[in-house]
Amino acid sequence: MAAFLDAKTNDRLTALGTPAAVGWSEDARLDAVTRLRTTGLPDRRDEYWKYTRPDAFTAPAATAAAAAEFEGFAGVDALTITFVDGVFDADASDDFALEGIEIERLATSDVDIHWAKDLYGVLETNGQTPVSRPLAALNTAYATDGLIIRVTGEVSKPISVVYLQKSDASDAILHHVVKVDAGASATILEAGPVAARANTVMEIDIADNATFNHLRLQGRDHEQATLTHTFTRLGNESAFKSFTLTANGTLTRNEAIIEMNGDDASAHVAGAALGDGGDFNHDDTVFVTHDALNGESRQVFKKVLRNGATGIFQGKILVKEGAQKTDGYQISQSLLLDDDAQFYAKPELEIYADDVACSHGSTTGAIDDHALYYLRSRGVPKAQAEDMLVLSFLAEAVDEIADEDLQDFILGKLETWLADR
Amino acid sequence: MDDVQVKDGVDAETVEAVQSLSGTYKHGWETEIEMEYAPKGVNPDIVRLISEKNDEPEWMTEWRLAAFERWMQLKEPTWAMVDYPEIDFQDIFYYARPKSMEEKPKSLDEVDPKLLETYAKLGIPLKEQALLAGVEAPEEERKVAVDAVFDSVSLGTTFQDELKKAGVIFCSISEAIREHPELVRQYLGTVVPVSDNFYATLNSAVFSDGSFVYIPPNTKCPMELSTYFRINAENTGQFERTLIIADKGSYVSYLEGCTAPKRDTAQLHAAVVEIVILEDAEVKYSTVQNWFPGDEDGKGGIYNFVTKRADCRGDRAKVMWTQVETGSAVTWKYPSCILRGDDSQGEFYSIAIANNMQQADTGTKMIHLGKNTKSRIVSKGISAGKAQNTYRGQVTMHPKAKESRNYTQCDSLLIGDKCGAHTVPYIEVKNNSSRVEHEATTSKVDDDQLFYCRARGMDEEEAVALVVNGFCKEVLQALPMEFAMEAQALVAISLEGSVG
Numbered sequence: 001m002a003a004f005l006d007a008k009t010n011d012r013l014t015a016l017g018t019p020a021a022v023g024w025s026e027d028a029r030l031d032a033v034t035r036l037r038t039t040g041l042p043d044r045r046d047e048y049w050k051y052t053r054p055d056a057f058t059a060p061a062a063t064a065a066a067a068a069e070f071e072g073f074a075g076v077d078a079l080t081i082t083f084v085d086g087v088f089d090a091d092a093s094d095d096f097a098l099e100g101i102e103i104e105r106l107a108t109s110d111v112d113i114h115w116a117k118d119l120y121g122v123l124e125t126n127g128q129t130p131v132s133r134p135l136a137a138l139n140t141a142y143a144t145d146g147l148i149i150r151v152t153g154e155v156s157k158p159i160s161v162v163y164l165q166k167s168d169a170s171d172a173i174l175h176h177v178v179k180v181d182a183g184a185s186a187t188i189l190e191a192g193p194v195a196a197r198a199n200t201v202m203e204i205d206i207a208d209n210a211t212f213n214h215l216r217l218q219g220r221d222h223e224q225a226t227l228t229h230t231f232t233r234l235g236n237e238s239a240f241k242s243f244t245l246t247a248n249g250t251l252t253r254n255e256a257i258i259e260m261n262g263d264d265a266s267a268h269v270a271g272a273a274l275g276d277g278g279d280f281n282h283d284d285t286v287f288v289t290h291d292a293l294n295g296e297s298r299q300v301f302k303k304v305l306r307n308g309a310t311g312i313f314q315g316k317i318l319v320k321e322g323a324q325k326t327d328g329y330q331i332s333q334s335l336l337l338d339d340d341a342q343f344y345a346k347p348e349l350e351i352y353a354d355d356v357a358c359s360h361g362s363t364t365g366a367i368d369d370h371a372l373y374y375l376r377s378r379g380v381p382k383a384q385a386e387d388m389l390v391l392s393f394l395a396e397a398v399d400e401i402a403d404e405d406l407q408d409f410i411l412g413k414l415e416t417w418l419a420d421r
Numbered sequence: 422m423d424d425v426q427v428k429d430g431v432d433a434e435t436v437e438a439v440q441s442l443s444g445t446y447k448h449g450w451e452t453e454i455e456m457e458y459a460p461k462g463v464n465p466d467i468v469r470l471i472s473e474k475n476d477e478p479e480w481m482t483e484w485r486l487a488a489f490e491r492w493m494q495l496k497e498p499t500w501a502m503v504d505y506p507e508i509d510f511q512d513i514f515y516y517a518r519p520k521s522m523e524e525k526p527k528s529l530d531e532v533d534p535k536l537l538e539t540y541a542k543l544g545i546p547l548k549e550q551a552l553l554a555g556v557e558a559p560e561e562e563r564k565v566a567v568d569a570v571f572d573s574v575s576l577g578t579t580f581q582d583e584l585k586k587a588g589v590i591f592c593s594i595s596e597a598i599r600e601h602p603e604l605v606r607q608y609l610g611t612v613v614p615v616s617d618n619f620y621a622t623l624n625s626a627v628f629s630d631g632s633f634v635y636i637p638p639n640t641k642c643p644m645e646l647s648t649y650f651r652i653n654a655e656n657t658g659q660f661e662r663t664l665i666i667a668d669k670g671s672y673v674s675y676l677e678g679c680t681a682p683k684r685d686t687a688q689l690h691a692a693v694v695e696i697v698i699l700e701d702a703e704v705k706y707s708t709v710q711n712w713f714p715g716d717e718d719g720k721g722g723i724y725n726f727v728t729k730r731a732d733c734r735g736d737r738a739k740v741m742w743t744q745v746e747t748g749s750a751v752t753w754k755y756p757s758c759i760l761r762g763d764d765s766q767g768e769f770y771s772i773a774i775a776n777n778m779q780q781a782d783t784g785t786k787m788i789h790l791g792k793n794t795k796s797r798i799v800s801k802g803i804s805a806g807k808a809q810n811t812y813r814g815q816v817t818m819h820p821k822a823k824e825s826r827n828y829t830q831c832d833s834l835l836i837g838d839k840c841g842a843h844t845v846p847y848i849e850v851k852n853n854s855s856r857v858e859h860e861a862t863t864s865k866v867d868d869d870q871l872f873y874c875r876a877r878g879m880d881e882e883e884a885v886a887l888v889v890n891g892f893c894k895e896v897l898q899a900l901p902m903e904f905a906m907e908a909q910a911l912v913a914i915s916l917e918g919s920v921g
Contacts, residue, residue, distance in 0.1 A: 339854065
């Protein structure tokens with residue numbers, strides 16, 4: 001433990017007090033506090049926070065943000081679970097019963113021994129090396145609620161987690177644990193502003209031959225500061241797909257930490273972001289570790305930015321010694337619609353195995369004049385032509401969504417968002 | 422190497438070739454010449470001594486002392502992916518020169534024959550070159566001037582007369598400080614400021630010698646300029662300082678190559694190269710770096726911490742860095758381009774080969790400040806044995822660098838399953854009329870390409886050689902003719918030997 005705790009960390013911890021003792025998760029929470037005290041909270045000098053200021057997340061109190069309406073996966077047939085300002089809302093939630101899946105809440109699951117004990121804070125701890133993520137440890141220690149989900153079979157419809165915000169000063173810390181048993185499959189949808197400040201963690205353990213899909217909608221004209229971490233561990237021949245669509249909003253940092261532990265596993269993380277305005281700061285930080293044979297990973301991130309919006313991508317593929325036949329791909333692209341938009345990228349490869357094919361690409365630039373000219377010469381009005389080109393630019397990321405209906409849903413969403421921007 | 426699993430496509434001969442290279446360093450010998458040392462360690466007195474030994478004016482001594490004071494406040498950087506035992510900066514000689522140099526030779530004839538022999542072994546027989554290039558060579562054959570640096574003191578400088586005719590100044594930096602103080606004062610430390618980084622600051626305080634080049638306006642330097650660096654005495658830190666100024670509309674191609682004798686203890690090398698390029702001028706700077714890499718267990722070898730930067734100050738200025746990095750136990754080197762003038766251009770071509778226990782962390786920075794500036798980065802990293810090879814680069818498009826362009830390609834090739842290849846690029850774009858493209862790949866020798874070659878009747882070894890040659894070709898082609906020979910020989914040894 002560090003002898004000296006920096007003022008920032010001390011203030012934040014003091015404001016949070018002692019973690020609520022919740023039966024089986026208590027050990028993990030206390031351990032997280034210890035780890036947090038050792039690492040301290042991040043500041044701007046941390047290489048890992050080179051491009052996004054962590055201040056909003058490390059401050060003792062949340063900055064007020066006007067409550068925002070949000071239309072998430074309306075119309076999609078799903079089992080809906082609603083949190084308002086980070087607090088579970090039973091009235092707005094469906095009955096948890098559904099074949100092939102067991103759902104509990106972290107706040108009410110107070111038995112002493114629980115299967116989730118082997119997962120809660122465990123994947124998060126694994127994800128702390130080689131780069132420490134103190135804000136995820138903070139989440140493990142202080143999460144007030146979350147879902148404990150066990151997928152035992154093939155689930156007939158997605159679980160839709162809706163995060164509404166009513167209070168301007170809400171500050172939410174939610175921690176979900178998902179265990180997908182061997183051969184099982186499920187889809188989880190997440191949507192909404194969560195709170196004025198949100199820190200959410202999802203730990204996902206995907207067993208052999210299992211499949212898990214994750215789809216998320218964020219932003220849309222709000223002022224919230226959102227930090228998310230997804231920690232995913234993959235078993236043999238398992239598959240994981242995660243896609244996030246973000247539109248406008250203020251500060252968002254999505255971290256995806258993926259451990260490819262089983263052979264022949266496949267993990268795809270993708271994101272499309274539309275940013276408008278100088279407050280928009282969207283940060284995708286991805287760390288994929290290949291530690292097994294024949295793994296396939298894809299990172300596809302696209303951002304369309306204007307009016308001073310800032311986009312950030314930090315992606316890493318780490319191939320450990322012996323992780324032969326790895327196929328790692330990473331692309332980060334941004335379209336800058338005007339001269340004030342900015343894009344920062346740090347796409348990294350760290351490779352210790354020789355029989356691999358890893359590549360990354362990153363491009364930044366304006367809309368292609370020739371393409372625009374082509375469309376306009378065929379009578380398409382300028383704004384519409386731009387929208388078409390933006391959509392086609394984002395398509396590669398949207399393609400990463402597993403389910404075709406959900407793909408169409410997201411495309412529809414994008415079209416509406418583009419139309420009323 | 423015995424425990425290294427070899428992949429398909431790399432045959433037994435390849436493995437033998439690699440093994441035969443391990444621990445045998447062709448340039449690993451030492452010339453027995455008496456050395457004159459300053460005491461070990463660094464402090465203001467040593468800084469003053471170095472300054473005094475070089476007959477420097479007061480302002481230069483002050484400049485060094487200011488740098489030293491600054492250095493005392495700096496911490497050694499740790500961000501590079503290199504791992505080496507802590508360096509005791511007080512356990513290094515900061516000044517050493519061959520004793521026979523205490524009295525400056527009037528001409529090359531007076532130089533200790535053993536020194537001349539040293540260069541002959543390195544393949545730069547000064548006099549022969551003088552004959553070849555100066556007298557008997559046909560007109561079109563380009564000439565190479567050598568400002569040979571033996572440890573800390575500049576030895577003989579050839580072709581002075583012809584260069585003088587063109588108005589080109591090519592001399593040791595210590596001579597330049599004495600003879601051309603106005604130029605040195607105007608430009609020294611303006612590209613790599615005294616406070617730039619730990620090693621550059623140390624260099625500013627204790628640099629012993631190096632090269633100085635000034636190309637006057639609208640002059641094409643009549644020959645390619647070349648410096649050979651050599652570290653000769655054990656425990657002697659080598660702190661070279663190079664300053665190149667290309668005045669308006671001028672052109673020069675500068676070659677730097679180095680080998681070092683085999684020693685057991687690691688040696689520190691912290692050089693600084695500054696290049697100032699004014700309007701419409703162009704500088705090509707090519708390096709073949711072959712310092713002693715240490716033996717196959719990682720024992721010995723040079724620690725090479727180099728700061729190289731070119732500042733395209735004028736409009737339409739051009740710089741091209743080409744490097745073939747095959748040596749050193751630890752390489753920490755990022756030749757950079759500041760594209761300040763409108764329409765200026767920067768290029769970086771690099772081959773970095775790391776074998777055995779070598780660690781290379783190298784790359785470039787392209788800082789686009791002016792309008793319509795262009796840069797291109799082509800980096801080829803090859804790792805074999807237990808080596809770690811990292812490309813680290815930065816491309817920044819500042820808000821005012823409208824209509825600028827960058828293209829980056831970094832490819833890594835892995836040979837064997839115990840080595841590592843890493844890519845750490847930073848891309849920062851702050852305007853939308855610029856276009857930045859970055860591509861990186863990591864792979865082993867491509868099976869499809871091998872198959873294609875073999876299907877056309879090549880045997881496996883030829884096929885691998887062809888594929889690997891192709892892998893590096895873009896960079897090899899960027900080297901000037903004079904260097905191509907040595908570079909190809911080096912690549913042939915370090916690279917072709919490794920795979921086929």
